[in-house]
Amino acid sequence: MSGVQDQLEIKFRLTDGSDIGPKSFPAATSVATLKESILAQWPKEKDNCPRTIKDVKLISAGKILENSRTVGECQSPLVDTPGGVTTMHVVVQAPMEKEKKELNQPQKNRCGCVIL
Known part of the structure; x- marks a missing residue:
């Protein structure tokens, strides 16, 4: 690879x-x-701000990118054009804490028994 191809222009949608x-x-x-980098540059006026990288999913060419992979490994030769800008879509996962707390709450007894 040449030095120009070692650098990729990426924008996050x-x-x-x-x-x-x-x-x-x-x-x-x-x-x-x-x-x-997305967390550091996240617009302050946005409501749905991710707190950690676990809250963020990156999608490129229809595939969710794994944290352990490199940008070069994730490049799609059919979509990415040399010297062009690659667009990656950013999805913020809703915090699961509230849902987990609700799941961990003991279930209320909804059974009504009648003793004769």
């Missing part, structure tokens, strides 16, 4: 249609590092 970037990243950058 948020669910409301706004973008973060584009920004240049080396092909060896991990997906987890991309997520950290």
Whole structure:
């Protein structure tokens, strides 16, 4: 690979249609590092702000990207054009804490027994 191809221009499309970037990243950058960059650049005025990289899913070419993979490994030759900007979609997962708390609550007895 040449030095130009080792760098990828990536913009991150948020669910409301706004973008973060584009920004240049080396092909060896991990997906987890991309997520950290998104957290650092997240617009302060947005309501649905992720707290950790676990709250963020990145989708490129219809595939959810794994944190351990590199940007170069995730490139799709059919979608990504050399020297172009790659768009990755950002999905923020709803916090599961409230749902977990509700699941951990003891179930109320809804049985009504009649003793004669």
